[in-house]
Structures are given as structure tokens and as C-alpha cells.
Amino acid sequence: MILDWLRGRERGSARTAKERLQFVLVHDRAGVSASTLEALKDELIEAISRHVEIDREGVSVSLTKDRRRQRLVADIPLAERRTAKH
Amino acid sequence: MGAKVVTVTSGKGGVGKTTTTANIAAALAAAGHRVVCIDADIGLRNLDLVMGLENRIVYDLVDVVEGRCKLRQAMIKDKRVPNLYLIPAAQTRDKTAISPEDMIEVTAQLRRDNDWILIDSPAGIEGGFRNALAPADIVLIVTNPEVSAVRDADRIIGLVEAEEKDPPKLILNRVKPDMVRRGEMLKAEDVLEVLAIELIGVVPEDEQVLTASNRGTPLALDGRSRAGRAFQAIARRLMGEQVPLEEFAAEDGFLRRLSRKVRTGGQPA
Numbered sequence: 001m002i003l004d005w006l007r008g009r010e011r012g013s014a015r016t017a018k019e020r021l022q023f024v025l026v027h028d029r030a031g032v033s034a035s036t037l038e039a040l041k042d043e044l045i046e047a048i049s050r051h052v053e054i055d056r057e058g059v060s061v062s063l064t065k066d067r068r069r070q071r072l073v074a075d076i077p078l079a080e081r082r083t084a085k086h
Numbered sequence: 087m088g089a090k091v092v093t094v095t096s097g098k099g100g101v102g103k104t105t106t107t108a109n110i111a112a113a114l115a116a117a118g119h120r121v122v123c124i125d126a127d128i129g130l131r132n133l134d135l136v137m138g139l140e141n142r143i144v145y146d147l148v149d150v151v152e153g154r155c156k157l158r159q160a161m162i163k164d165k166r167v168p169n170l171y172l173i174p175a176a177q178t179r180d181k182t183a184i185s186p187e188d189m190i191e192v193t194a195q196l197r198r199d200n201d202w203i204l205i206d207s208p209a210g211i212e213g214g215f216r217n218a219l220a221p222a223d224i225v226l227i228v229t230n231p232e233v234s235a236v237r238d239a240d241r242i243i244g245l246v247e248a249e250e251k252d253p254p255k256l257i258l259n260r261v262k263p264d265m266v267r268r269g270e271m272l273k274a275e276d277v278l279e280v281l282a283i284e285l286i287g288v289v290p291e292d293e294q295v296l297t298a299s300n301r302g303t304p305l306a307l308d309g310r311s312r313a314g315r316a317f318q319a320i321a322r323r324l325m326g327e328q329v330p331l332e333e334f335a336a337e338d339g340f341l342r343r344l345s346r347k348v349r350t351g352g353q354p355a
């Protein structure tokens with residue numbers, strides 16, 4: 001209980017500050033805004049759909065970092081193959 | 087082998103660059119090193135006031151660059167510590183009065199007969215910052231535990247890396263240990279994790295900083311205040327000593343771990 005209480009205190013505004021910073025810096029460093037990322041995602045969906053059937057709802061495009069190295073990560077789930085042989 | 091040029095910069099204004107420059111310079115000189123400070127904040131001269139040398143200014147950095155005086159004539163000798171000099175900024179000109187090449191030239195002349203050249207950078211990422219950065223061997227980035235200051239520091243780190251300088255080192259200034267304890271202020275570990283650079287010192291919020299600048303006597307000349315001791319520790323780390331993080335900062339386990347990293351010069355995990 002005391003541990004819970006201590007942990008609760010840890011969740012002050014500093015934690016929010018850190019999370020917000022991590023998010024904004026990933027975009028700052030890449031020079032890519034959140035809205036650019038959305039536009040990129042829409043275009044990726046269009047381009048890939050022309051060749052492969054994908055689960056449009058499940059697509060995610062995000063920036064990540066390991067130390068100071070930026071990465072653009074796209075996760076594109078394929079559509080369920082309803083016509084697959086049984 | 088000549089002086090090391092240390093540029094103190096930040097991105098955001100008002101985070102403590104001038105305070106840091108004056109105090110590290112005083113601490114290095116008090117340790118017997120030969121130190122010259124250059125105020126590169128053209129048009130917003132301030133280092134002279136913080137060092138208490140404002141009444142002695144005859145010539146400034148722009149006078150040197152434009153050939154109106156010899157370098158030596160623009161060097162104001164400190165009243166208290168031997169081997170400490172200030173080259174003040176011009177107050178009535180702007181940053182376009184000097185170029186990065188001018189800064190490289192001026193520091194080149196100073197390198198032979200000194201141990202340290204400290205450059206107080208203006209805020210921002212434009213001309214004045216570029217001037218201050220050009221001759222740097224070591225870049226110290228001052229920030230506060232506050233989102234906008236940390237974001238600006240990150241921008242500066244990127245610009246320093248783009249110039250192919252060594253990775254800058256971080257000074258986290260104005261830390262309030264009680265707020266950190268309550269989880270209401272970013273701690274050193276958080277800021278280092280976000281910025282991914284090495285720490286060279288943590289300076290607490292301290293009223294003595296203001297009284298010292300009121301008087302024009304850098305705090306680091308005596309070790310009676312917490313901030314003064316923190317600046318002294320940074321100077322010693324610059325001189326290559328292994329100095330653990332100050333007690334006030336090493337209040338919990340991870341900061342103790344961190345302080346070990348600082349001593350061994352390692353990267354924080």
C-alpha cells in the first residue's frame with residue numbers, strides 16, 4: 001500500500017513532461033510533423049493496396065528512435081484471405 | 087599545447103549561460119589556470135555585469151575584429167583572481183558585426199598563452215550562435231528541467247553534431263530537489279534519457295545566484311553556496327578530475343548510479 005502510494009506520487013507532472021518531450025523530439029529530429037505522417041500513411045495505403053489486399057484500419061506509421069537514430073516504421077497488416085482454400 | 091575553447095550555449099534564453107560561463111571561468115582561474123572569457127552576445131552585453139567588470143570596459147570584441155584596438159587592449163583583467171580576463175561584447179552593434187571566421191581568428195591568437203577560452207553564446211540558433219560555436223573544442227549545453235528548454239537544447243545538439251564537433255555535454259541548471267522528489271520536475275535522468283548526451287553537472291536553484299550577480303562576484307569563488315559548489319565541480323570535471331555528482335542531486339539510487347557514470351565519463355544507460 002505504501003508502495004502504491006509512493007508510486008502514485010511518482011506520476012506527477014514530470015512524467016507527463018518526459019512523455020510529451022519524447023514524442024515531440026522524435027518529430028523535431030526527423031523534421032516530420034504528425035500531420036505529414038498521416039498524409040504519408042494515406043499514400044502508403046493507396047500505393048500498397050494497388051498490389052496487395054491490406055487491412056486498411058490496421059495500418060500504422062510512426063517514428064521511433066534508438067538513441068539519436070530515427071526510424072520510420074510502417075506496420076501494414078494484410079487482409080484476411082477469405083478466398084483461401086479450405 | 088594551447089587553450090581549449092569551451093562554448094556555453096543553450097538555444098533558449100535565460101537558462102543560465104552567462105551565469106555558468108562566469109562561474110566556470112572563475113573556478114578555473116581560481117585553480118590557477120589562465121582563462122579568457124569572450125562575451126559573444128553582441129548587442130546584449132551581460133557577462134561584464136555578472137563578473138563585476140562593467141566599469142572597466144574601454145574596447146570590445148567588435149573593436150578587436152574591426153581593428154580599432156589590439157586584442158590585449160580589449161582584455162579586461164579580473165579584480166579578484168589572477169589570470170582571468172574578459173573580452174566584452176559590443177553593446178551598440180548587432181551580431182552581424184562579427185563572423186564565425188572572426189571568432190576563429192580571435193581565439194587562435196589567444197590559444198597559445200592561455201589554458202581556457204570560454205565563450206558565452208547568445209540565445210537562438212542564428213548568426214550569434216554560429217559565431218560562438220565556430221571555434222569550439224568543447225560545447226556545453228545549459229538547460230533547465232522544463233519542456234521548452236529541453237526541446238531547444240535538443241535542437242542545438244543536432245546543430246552541433248551537424249558541425250561535426252564532439253558531442254556536447256549537458257549542464258542541468260535550476261533544479262529544485264524537493265520538486266523532483268515530488269515527481270513535479272524532470273530529473274537529470276529523465277533529461278539525459280530524452281537528450282541522449284553526457285552530463286557534466288547539475289546545478290540547483292539557489293538564491294545566492296541572484297545575490298552574487300547583484301554584487302558582481304561569481305559564486306564559484308568560494309564554496310559556500312550549493313550552486314557555487316556545483317559550478318566548481320563542473321570546472322574540476324573540465325580539468326579532467328573525477329568528481330561525483332553533488333550530494334543534493336544524488337538523493338536517490340539512480341542518481342548515484344548516474345554520478346558513477348559521470349566520474350567514469352561513461353554514457354548514461
Ligand SMILES: Nc1ncnc2c1ncn2[C@@H]1O[C@H](COP(=O)(O)OP(=O)(O)O)[C@@H](O)[C@H]1O
Pocket residue numbers: 096098099100101102103104105106132259260261289290291292293295296299313
Ligand atoms: N541556479 C540558479 N539559481 C537561481 N537563479 C539562477 C540560476 N541560474 C541562473 N539564474 C538566474 O536566471 C537568470 C538568467 O540567467 P543568465 O545566466 O543571464 O541566463 P542566459 O545567459 O542563458 O540568458 C538570471 O537572473 C540568473 O540570476
Ligand SMILES: [Mg+2]
Pocket residue numbers: 103104105127132206207
Ligand atoms: Mg546571457
